[in-house]
Amino acid sequence: MKRIADEPAYVLHRYDWSESSLILEVLTRHFGRIAVVAKGAKKPSSNFRPVLLPLQPLHIAFGGDAEIRTLKSAEWLGGQVMPTGDALLSGYYLNELLLRLLARDDPHPALFDVYGATVRVLAHDDPQVLQPALRAFELLLLREIGLLPSLDLQTGTLAALSAGERYSLRPEGGLVESHDPEGRGSLTGVQWQALQAALDDPASFNATLQAAAPLGELKPQLRALLHYHCGVSTLRTRQLMIDLQAL
Structure with a gap:
C-alpha cells in the first residue's frame, strides 16, 4: 500500500x-x-x-x-479546546460506540463529518446542547450503518404513523405502537416524523440536534437499541458516568 x-x-x-x-x-x-x-x-x-x-x-x-x-x-489542526467534565466523558462515549459498531477499513465520510461536528459541540461545553448533540450523533450513526429503521412508518407493517398516537423504538421490532397509557418510552407519530425529516435534511446534524432537543423519551429508546447492537447491558463509559455520579 x-x-x-x-x-x-x-x-x-x-x-x-x-x-x-x-x-x-x-x-x-x-x-x-x-x-x-x-x-x-x-x-x-x-x-x-x-x-x-x-x-x-x-x-x-x-x-x-x-x-x-x-x-x-x-x-x-488546532481550532478547538479539549472538552472537560461531562463533555469529555461524552466524547469517550462517542469513541466507544465507534469502536464497537464500526468495522475496520469501512469508510463512512458522512459519519466522520458528523463526528467532527459533535466533537466541536462538546468543545464548547454548553450543557443545554450536550444531550441533543449526543442524540443526533446516535441517530445518524445508527442510520449510517444500517441499524435504524425508517422513523415515519411502523416497521412491521409499513403502515403510516398516526400523528397523535404513540410509538416506541424497540431493538428487535423497530418502530411499534406503544400501549403504555402514560406514554413512557415512546414518542408521538408527529415527533417521529419530525426526526425522520431532520435525518433527511441536507444539514442533517444540525436539523436532528434541533428536532431531538425537546424529546426526553428518545434517550432510553436509543440507549436500549445501542446496547442491543453492541451486545452489552451497559457501555463502559456509561458505567463510568454512573460511578462518578455516585461518588
Missing part, C-alpha cells in the same frame, strides 16, 4: 505496544476506522507525544499493507 498523506483523522483509543510505542485506533475520513502503530510515541522527545490526543482534529500520514499500518506523521 502506498503512503497516504494529509488524511483527516481522530484518535479513538490507544494501547501500549512496547516500552516506547503505541497502537492507535483512528477514525479517518476516507479509510474508516484503522489501526496504526506510532513507533516511539511514548518517548519524551517524540513529536507524536503532544499530538496524539483524543477528540482533537488531526491530519495524519501512514503506510503499510498489514492490518496495523505504520503512522508516519501527525499534525494537530
Whole structure:
C-alpha cells in the first residue's frame, strides 16, 4: 500500500505496544476506522507525544499493507479546546460506540463529518446542547450503518404513523405502537416524523440536534437499541458516568 498523506483523522483509543510505542485506533475520513502503530510515541522527545490526543482534529500520514499500518506523521489542526467534565466523558462515549459498531477499513465520510461536528459541540461545553448533540450523533450513526429503521412508518407493517398516537423504538421490532397509557418510552407519530425529516435534511446534524432537543423519551429508546447492537447491558463509559455520579 502506498503512503497516504494529509488524511483527516481522530484518535479513538490507544494501547501500549512496547516500552516506547503505541497502537492507535483512528477514525479517518476516507479509510474508516484503522489501526496504526506510532513507533516511539511514548518517548519524551517524540513529536507524536503532544499530538496524539483524543477528540482533537488531526491530519495524519501512514503506510503499510498489514492490518496495523505504520503512522508516519501527525499534525494537530488546532481550532478547538479539549472538552472537560461531562463533555469529555461524552466524547469517550462517542469513541466507544465507534469502536464497537464500526468495522475496520469501512469508510463512512458522512459519519466522520458528523463526528467532527459533535466533537466541536462538546468543545464548547454548553450543557443545554450536550444531550441533543449526543442524540443526533446516535441517530445518524445508527442510520449510517444500517441499524435504524425508517422513523415515519411502523416497521412491521409499513403502515403510516398516526400523528397523535404513540410509538416506541424497540431493538428487535423497530418502530411499534406503544400501549403504555402514560406514554413512557415512546414518542408521538408527529415527533417521529419530525426526526425522520431532520435525518433527511441536507444539514442533517444540525436539523436532528434541533428536532431531538425537546424529546426526553428518545434517550432510553436509543440507549436500549445501542446496547442491543453492541451486545452489552451497559457501555463502559456509561458505567463510568454512573460511578462518578455516585461518588
